[in-house]
Amino acid sequence: MAVSVLSMARHIAEELKDGLSGSGVRAAARGVRRLLAVEYVGLADLSGRPVWAPAAPAFSSDANALVEQVLHSESREGWSPLVAVPLHVHHELAGVLVVAGATHRAAVREASAWIVAALERGRLEASAEQAAQAELRALRAEISPHFVYNALTVIAALVSSEPDRSRELMLDFADYIRYSLARHGEYTTVADEFHAIETYLALQRAVLGERLQVQVRVAPEVLAVALPYLVLQPLVENAVRHGIEPRTRAGHVLVRGEAEGNDCVISVEDDGLGMDPALAEAILAGRGGTDSVGLANVDRRLRNVYGPWYGLVVETAAGEGTRVVVRIPRFQPGVMPG
Amino acid sequence: MTGLSVLAVDDVPPALADLCRLLAASPEIAEVAGAGDPLAALRMIQSGRYDAVFLDIAMPGLDGLELASLLARLTEPPVIVFVTAYEQHAVAAFGIGAVDYLLKPVRAERLADALARVNRMIPTARPAPESPALPDAMAALPVESGGRTRYIRRNEVHFVEAHGDYVRLHAVSGVHEVRMPISRLDEYWAPAGFVRVHRGFLVALDAVRELRSDSVGGLLAHTDLGDVPVSRRHARELRERLLSAAKAGQLDRR
Numbered sequence: 001m002a003v004s005v006l007s008m009a010r011h012i013a014e015e016l017k018d019g020l021s022g023s024g025v026r027a028a029a030r031g032v033r034r035l036l037a038v039e040y041v042g043l044a045d046l047s048g049r050p051v052w053a054p055a056a057p058a059f060s061s062d063a064n065a066l067v068e069q070v071l072h073s074e075s076r077e078g079w080s081p082l083v084a085v086p087l088h089v090h091h092e093l094a095g096v097l098v099v100a101g102a103t104h105r106a107a108v109r110e111a112s113a114w115i116v117a118a119l120e121r122g123r124l125e126a127s128a129e130q131a132a133q134a135e136l137r138a139l140r141a142e143i144s145p146h147f148v149y150n151a152l153t154v155i156a157a158l159v160s161s162e163p164d165r166s167r168e169l170m171l172d173f174a175d176y177i178r179y180s181l182a183r184h185g186e187y188t189t190v191a192d193e194f195h196a197i198e199t200y201l202a203l204q205r206a207v208l209g210e211r212l213q214v215q216v217r218v219a220p221e222v223l224a225v226a227l228p229y230l231v232l233q234p235l236v237e238n239a240v241r242h243g244i245e246p247r248t249r250a251g252h253v254l255v256r257g258e259a260e261g262n263d264c265v266i267s268v269e270d271d272g273l274g275m276d277p278a279l280a281e282a283i284l285a286g287r288g289g290t291d292s293v294g295l296a297n298v299d300r301r302l303r304n305v306y307g308p309w310y311g312l313v314v315e316t317a318a319g320e321g322t323r324v325v326v327r328i329p330r331f332q333p334g335v336m337p338g
Numbered sequence: 339m340t341g342l343s344v345l346a347v348d349d350v351p352p353a354l355a356d357l358c359r360l361l362a363a364s365p366e367i368a369e370v371a372g373a374g375d376p377l378a379a380l381r382m383i384q385s386g387r388y389d390a391v392f393l394d395i396a397m398p399g400l401d402g403l404e405l406a407s408l409l410a411r412l413t414e415p416p417v418i419v420f421v422t423a424y425e426q427h428a429v430a431a432f433g434i435g436a437v438d439y440l441l442k443p444v445r446a447e448r449l450a451d452a453l454a455r456v457n458r459m460i461p462t463a464r465p466a467p468e469s470p471a472l473p474d475a476m477a478a479l480p481v482e483s484g485g486r487t488r489y490i491r492r493n494e495v496h497f498v499e500a501h502g503d504y505v506r507l508h509a510v511s512g513v514h515e516v517r518m519p520i521s522r523l524d525e526y527w528a529p530a531g532f533v534r535v536h537r538g539f540l541v542a543l544d545a546v547r548e549l550r551s552d553s554v555g556g557l558l559a560h561t562d563l564g565d566v567p568v569s570r571r572h573a574r575e576l577r578e579r580l581l582s583a584a585k586a587g588q589l590d591r592r
Contacts, residue, residue, distance in 0.1 A: 174443050178425070191581045198551055205553055214553045217560075220546050223577075224584040258548075 008035055013118035017125065020045035020087070020095040029053035032111055038101030039081075043115075045095045046071065063098050070096045080105075085112045089119045132304070143180045144237060147200075150207045151176075158206075169206055175199045182229065189337045190257055190264060191223040193232050197255060200233060204240055211250050212240065218257040222264040226335045227328055228301050234294030235268040235312075235324050243272025243322060264330050271321040280314040280322075295324070306332060341368025342456065343387065347379040347402070348372075348394040348421070353442065357392060357421060360446055366453045376400040383409065388416045390456045392440075395422040395431070403427070406434045417459045419452050447571045476526040479507065481514040490514050492530055496545035496561040498523060500538035508563045531583075535559060535568040535576050543583050549576075 012031040015024030025043050030053040033041035040057045042050030044067050052060070059082065066084045069077045074093050076085045084098045085108060097112045151173055158166035179196040182188075194216065201214045236255060244251040254269045286296040299312040306328055316322040344361055348354040354372050361370045371386070373379035376397050383391065391409065395402035406418050418436045420427065421444060431439050437459050438452040478489040490509055499506040500520040507514045516523075524534050531543045541559050548560040549568075557568040559576065568576055583589050 171443055171445050174441075178441070182425075189581070191577065195577070201553075202555055205555075212553065214551075216551045217548045219548050220543075220580040220584055221589045222584075223581045 005035065009114060012114070013121065016115065016118040017122040019119060019122060021047075025051045026053055026055075028115075032097070032115070036099060036101075036103050036107055036111055038099055038103050040098075040100035042067075042098035042100075043095065044098070046093070048096075050096065050098050057100065059100065063100070067096045067098060083108060085109075087112060087116050087119065089116055089123065094119060143177070147204070147207075147237070151203045154203075154206045165206075169203060172199045172202050176203060180230065180233075186228060187226045187335055187337045188229050189223065190218065190225045190227060190266070192337075193227060193230075194218050194223075194255075194257060196230075197232055197236050200236060201240075201253070208240070208244060211247075212244050213250055213252045214255075215252070216255045219259055221259045222257050222266075222330065225264045225328065225330050226332070226337045227264075228305055231298050231302065231326060232266060232268070234298050235326070238295060238324070239268050239270040239272070239322065242275075243270030246273060259330065260327075262330055263327050266326045266328075267323055269321065269323040274316045274318050274320040274322050276318055277314075277316060280316050284312060284314060298326075302326065302328070305335060342366055342389045342453070342460070343369040344371070344390045344392060345379065345382060345386075345388045345416070346370065346372045346392045346421075347376065347397075347405070349375055349397045350394075353394070357444060360444060360449050361392070363446075364449065364453055366457060376402070376405045379405065380408070383412075383416065389460055390417040390419060392419050392421050395420055395424070395427050403430055403434060406431075406436065410435060417456050419456065447574065450571065451574070476523075477530075479514075479516050479518075481507070481516055483514070490516075492527060493542075496542055496563045497559075497566045498527075498532070498540040508561075510563070531588075533572075533576055533579050535566060535572045537569065539566050539568075541566045541576075543579055544589055546580060549580070 008031050012028050012035070015028040015031065016022070018024060020043055029041045029043045029051055032043075033039075033053050040052060040054065042052045042063060044050040048064065048067050048071055050060075050063060050067055057063070063082060063084070066078050066082065070084045070086050071093070074086050074088075076083065078084050081102055082098070082100050084096050086093055087095045087097055097108070097115060099108050099111075151169070155166050155169050155173065158169065176196065176199045179192070179199070198216055201212075201216065205212050205214065232255070236253065239253045243253065252271050255267070256269070257264065257266045259265075283295050284299050286300075295312065295314075303311045310327055310329070313325040313327070314322065315325070344367055346354060346357045346361060348357060351374065354374060358370050358372045361367055371382060371388070373382055376399055379391070380400075382388075393402040393406060402420060402422070406420075409415050409418065418434065419438045419440060420431045420436050421440045421442060423442045425441065428439050437455045440448060440452055476492065478491045480487050481490055490507055490511070494509045494511065495507045496510075497508050498520060499508065501515065503519070504515045504517050505520050505523055507516060520538065520540065524532070524540055527540065528534075532540045533543060535541050541561065545561045545563075546559045547562060550558045550560050550565070552558075555570075557570075557573050558565040559568055560566075580589075
């Protein structure tokens with residue numbers, strides 16, 4: 001008995017996750033009717049037209065008038081066997097529950113409280129999802145201002161002394177901006193992502209000169225693998241910023257993409273300062289301060305798309321350099337370059 | 339071969355000047371004219387004769403896509419190449435029948451590709467390449483060693499290196515020399531998955547284990563038998579060929 005009540009309650013909550021105007025309202029009303037063991041249950045949103053289970057009772061015009069009353073008074077109206085109670089979600093009127101049939105006042109109160117809790121949870125989930133999407137959009141638009149100004153400064157400096165080189169760099173800069181601002185589709189290919197990195201590194205190389213030694217290696221069989229936009233750039237930026245920039249002598253960055261069985265493994269490695277593994281862990285958990293938001297975000301996006309096993313792996317120790325590894329499935333249903 | 343006569347159309351004067359300069363520097367081109375607005379372009383096309391028109395899309399009055407659809411109604415329409423800052427027009431551009439679509443600012447290497455396409459569209463520009471009489475006569479090449487002739491199979495060769503009048507075939511069984519210009523071998527072996535990656539090198543797509551680029555922008559195709567240099571102007575084609583081979587699942591290991 002308890003199990004069937006609980007599972008019914010769970011179903012009602014599930015059906016109500018899109019709110020009182022959602023597609024699950026009739027199923028939810030059916031569930032509430034069975035739970036209360038009454039003849040009819042109606043659920044109305046703010047339009048005042050209840051969705052009934054079972055459909056269209058004979059007294060619906062009386063009930064509609066009752067619903068209108070509740071929408072105005074925002075309190076319980078009617079007497080058994082036909083009562084209507086307001087549903088307040090986050091202290092705001094969201095709709096009306098109508099019950100027709102013999103039942104206890106307390107049972108109707110509990111049912112309406114349960115419906116309100118389900119509606120509130122649905123709203124929280126929806127806004128959490130919106131927040132996550134907004135975060136993805138924000139991350140995609142992220143272009144490091146530090147890098148942009150450095151690159152422009154170098155190009156400006158070369159215009160008169162090395163016009164051909166400055167033109168070449170300007171073309172690279174245009175490619176970098178074009179890719180970073182790309183708005184088409186959610187996914188790209190390893191080929192494009194690597195090309196974007198090479199462009200970025202060519203510019204960084206102009207900024208940092210001999211201090212930056214780079215190698216980029218990619219195996220042809222992973223070129224067509226789909227992955228989210230701008231996953232690699234923050235990792236390479238991180239390697240340059242923390243591995244090369246703070247030091248006076250030359251540093252190496254190695255970016256590598258290869259196939260390992262059904263996975264594509266991409267690693268970004270620098271021989272720079274490295275860090276305490278505990279700090280790396282804190283950064284991945286999003287507790288690393290504003291300077292390292294990029295890594296935590298990439299980690300979250302990868303897990304979002306591919307599941308909990310596919311986050312970033314950071315191998316590091318103080319003074320030992322840093323190696324960040326991205327592992328993604330070579331074939332993932334639903335992940336297509338757009 | 340007579341050079342092409344082309345018209346560039348852009349309403350931004352420095353952009354037009356830059357495009358004209360790049361076009362004038364291309365060996366395929368004999369004559370370059372520039373038009374600063376679409377109406378001037380229309381007038382010039384009516385009075386002159388152009389093999390190809392390089393067209394900006396965002397222009398006041400009549401935009402590039404509209405101008406192109408007008409040109410398409412001419413009895414002998416010029417070949418159209420769009421030059422624009424925005425990628426989102428690409429689909430519409432190819433719908434109109436453009437042969438290529440260049441993004442601004444334009445790279446010289448990319449313009450060279452576009453001109454190659456334009457050339458292919460113009461039948462009189464060069465004689466049709468003679469079709470190889472025996473398509474697979476070159477599946478194996480005879481090499482002389484110690485007075486004896488043996489045959490090296492094409493699918494055993496990872497890459498080819500030009501060496502004077504000879505080519506060196508880098509194969510699992512060793513390095514073999516054959517007297518033949520590399521351009522001819524390129525012609526014969528291109529349909530079998532060999533790509534020209536450098537003035538002096540051909541590489542078999544499925545022999546490429548890794549693409550390696552270094553600090554100074556040099557690119558190498560790494561094979562089990564050694565690294566093959568890839569020149570800047572061939573880099574794009576190699577990447578694209580590898581990508582489409584990967585998409586088609588054609589990179590099964592030899």
